[in-house]
Amino acid sequence: MSGHSTYVPKTGFERWLDSRLPIIRLANDTIITFPTPKNLNYWWTFGGILSMMLGLQIVTGIILAMHYVPHVDYAFNSVERIMRDVNYGWLIRYMHANGASMFFVAVYIHIFRNLYYGSYKAPREVLWILGCVIYLLMMATAFMGYVLPWGQMSFHGAVVITNLLGAFPIVGDAITTLLWGGFAVDEPTLKRFFSLHYLLPFMIAGVVVLHVWALHVVGQNNPTGIEPKSKADTLPFTPFATVKDGFAMSLFLILFATFVFFMPDALGHADNYIPANPLVTPSHIVPEWYFLPFYAILRAVPDKLMGVIAMFGAIICIFALPWLDTSKVKSMRYRPQAKLYFFIFLVVCVILGFCGAKLPDDQVIPGLTTFKLVDSDLNSFVWLSRISTLYYFAYFLVVMPLLGLFEKPLPTPETISSPVLGGEHKD
Amino acid sequence: MVGANPDPHVTDGDPNRRDFIHIAAGVAAVGIVGTLAWPFIDQMNPAGDTLALASIEFDLSKVAEGQQVVVKWRGKPLFIRFRTPKEIEEAIKGDHADLRDPATDESRHKPGKAQYLILVGTCTHLGCVPTFGGGDYGGWFCPCHGSVYDTSGRIRKGPAPLNLLVPEYSFLSDTKVKVG
Numbered sequence: 033m034s035g036h037s038t039y040v041p042k043t044g045f046e047r048w049l050d051s052r053l054p055i056i057r058l059a060n061d062t063i064i065t066f067p068t069p070k071n072l073n074y075w076w077t078f079g080g081i082l083s084m085m086l087g088l089q090i091v092t093g094i095i096l097a098m099h100y101v102p103h104v105d106y107a108f109n110s111v112e113r114i115m116r117d118v119n120y121g122w123l124i125r126y127m128h129a130n131g132a133s134m135f136f137v138a139v140y141i142h143i144f145r146n147l148y149y150g151s152y153k154a155p156r157e158v159l160w161i162l163g164c165v166i167y168l169l170m171m172a173t174a175f176m177g178y179v180l181p182w183g184q185m186s187f188h189g190a191v192v193i194t195n196l197l198g199a200f201p202i203v204g205d206a207i208t209t210l211l212w213g214g215f216a217v218d219e220p221t222l223k224r225f226f227s228l229h230y231l232l233p234f235m236i237a238g239v240v241v242l243h244v245w246a247l248h249v250v251g252q253n254n255p256t257g258i259e260p261k262s263k264a265d266t267l268p269f270t271p272f273a274t275v276k277d278g279f280a281m282s283l284f285l286i287l288f289a290t291f292v293f294f295m296p297d298a299l300g301h302a303d304n305y306i307p308a309n310p311l312v313t314p315s316h317i318v319p320e321w322y323f324l325p326f327y328a329i330l331r332a333v334p335d336k337l338m339g340v341i342a343m344f345g346a347i348i349c350i351f352a353l354p355w356l357d358t359s360k361v362k363s364m365r366y367r368p369q370a371k372l373y374f375f376i377f378l379v380v381c382v383i384l385g386f387c388g389a390k391l392p393d394d395q396v397i398p399g400l401t402t403f404k405l406v407d408s409d410l411n412s413f414v415w416l417s418r419i420s421t422l423y424y425f426a427y428f429l430v431v432m433p434l435l436g437l438f439e440k441p442l443p444t445p446e447t448i449s450s451p452v453l454g455g456e457h458k459d
Numbered sequence: 460m461v462g463a464n465p466d467p468h469v470t471d472g473d474p475n476r477r478d479f480i481h482i483a484a485g486v487a488a489v490g491i492v493g494t495l496a497w498p499f500i501d502q503m504n505p506a507g508d509t510l511a512l513a514s515i516e517f518d519l520s521k522v523a524e525g526q527q528v529v530v531k532w533r534g535k536p537l538f539i540r541f542r543t544p545k546e547i548e549e550a551i552k553g554d555h556a557d558l559r560d561p562a563t564d565e566s567r568h569k570p571g572k573a574q575y576l577i578l579v580g581t582c583t584h585l586g587c588v589p590t591f592g593g594g595d596y597g598g599w600f601c602p603c604h605g606s607v608y609d610t611s612g613r614i615r616k617g618p619a620p621l622n623l624l625v626p627e628y629s630f631l632s633d634t635k636v637k638v639g
Binding site: 095098099113116117118119120121123124271275278282285 | 480487491497498502503504506508509
């Protein structure tokens with residue numbers, strides 16, 4: 033998509049087409065000759081896996097929309113009809129539901145790979161922000177999709193999330209009323225969520241095009257974080273990256289199929305197989321697993337508005353990362369201290385996810401009562417969330433800016449080829 | 460991860476391994492796409508509940524002599540006609556006419572039930588619903604492109620190629636039929 037194109041039209045038709053619509057040139061430069069750093073590892077295969085999952089979600093989603101009825105009286109039954117009566121409807125719906133989870137598995141690995149190898153740093157800030165936009169759109173899409181089956185978790189999840197926006201002073205109530213199209217989550221809400229749930233994946237696909245475009249302008253980062261300096265540092269995308277991506281996709285599909293065929297409801301909630309009832313809330317309401325860390329941050333703050341601000345702030349931090357990280361060295365291979373803080377951050381995110389699934393006042397260590405701090409016992413998930421939330425923000429706002437100034441990174445290799453072909457072998 | 464990316468400048472000493480992974484990846488891709496294609500297509504075929512509703516029962520005593528009742532069956536109109544003796548006589552007379560889609564009147568009703576004619580009410584031309592009693596033969600006339608059917612539902616004039624279809628049906632009792 034950028035730089036020097038090496039495409040030479042071979043046939044008369046290709047020459048004719050190339051001077052009118054250079055689409056073969058585009059495909060050639062994007063997926064055939066595009067130079068990829070030769071030291072990419074398997075963490076770099078998740079971009080391809082994500083494209084595959086987006087495609088699969090769109091295809092299964094379009095099929096489900098053929099059978100689904102976006103109406104409060106029929107939505108739940110139409111989903112049950114898909115499960116029982118539509119040919120292979122169970123397969124398609126389980127693929128779609130578990131596909132969403134697998135999509136987030138892949139995107140989280142993709143994001144953490146970025147954090148570790150410093151792929152968000154100059155000149156890839158726009159690439160990173162486009163990725164963050166995709167992630168935001170994914171969250172919106174996933175949330176609205178979860179509402180559509182109109183089960184108990186769907187309904188009350190929608191109530192809780194839309195009420196979050198009500199926390200904002202003055203405009204909050206007006207925004208929630210506007211979102212609902214009524215006095216509560218009801219028929220108009222379901223209809224607009226269905227419409228937007230259908231629209232957003234195509235917006236994601238559009239931003240993916242920009243994301244890939246930006247990627248092809250700046251080129252891929254690599255495990256050393258050293259930009260390729262010569263042709264010796266790169267390999268053509270085909271066959272090297274295509275075959276490797278294809279192999280990784282096959283492995284990923286095995287994981288996906290394991291969920292679809294052997295544990296299709298493992299990541300869902302049993303309560304969502306109860307039709308929505310606005311008069312009764314399930315005893316324990318939690319979002320889907322991929323939202324749990326943010327949910328824990330929301331609940332860690334004892335004030336409604338501040339909780340919502342913290343939750344949105346947690347996402348804004350991710351956007352701002354390229355300017356928060358002051359280090360000149362990209363890859364954490366050569367940043368031992370940053371590596372330590374990174375792995376703590378990774379564990380903290382998992383802990384936050386774990387806290388999000390628990391009741392706030394449950395004990396972390398069963399049977400141990402310590403002392404009451406502010407509003408809860410110290411040995412409670414709410415305090416674990418608070419400590420973790422503190423680290424989450426400290427990682428972005430304190431560790432990343434200061435570490436780059438004070439740490440002493442290890443010597444970095446001259447070129448990508450030098451650590452591979454001997455020289456300093458530090459990994 | 461050292462060695463994961465073979466260097467193209469080095470002569471590959473073991474081409475079989477790379478061939479294998481190419482073929483394995485290709486086969487995996489083709490296998491997955493092939494396996495998924497069928498469910499993705501088959502979901503558009505009639506669903507279980509659609510098939511379960513594919514047959515209906517009808518009480519013939521609701522039709523008056525010389526009239527027809529139209530009911531919906533599998534999403535299409537079903538003509539249930541109580542023919543007068545004159546109409547039956549004309550239909551039998553038509554057996555010897557030059558028919559585009561030859562069929563005797565007897566083959567188009569159940570034995571001993573000549574008065575009841577049960578037909579799928581869609582014109583065999585392009586699927587319009589013919590109007591009762593229209594046309595030169597007193598059977599049906601299709602308003603879309605002028606096909607004319609006789610009192611046995613056979614095509615006599617116009618663009619339609621075939622007679623009105625006789626659905627699969629059976630008498631459950633003297634006055635009750637099950638269609639489908």
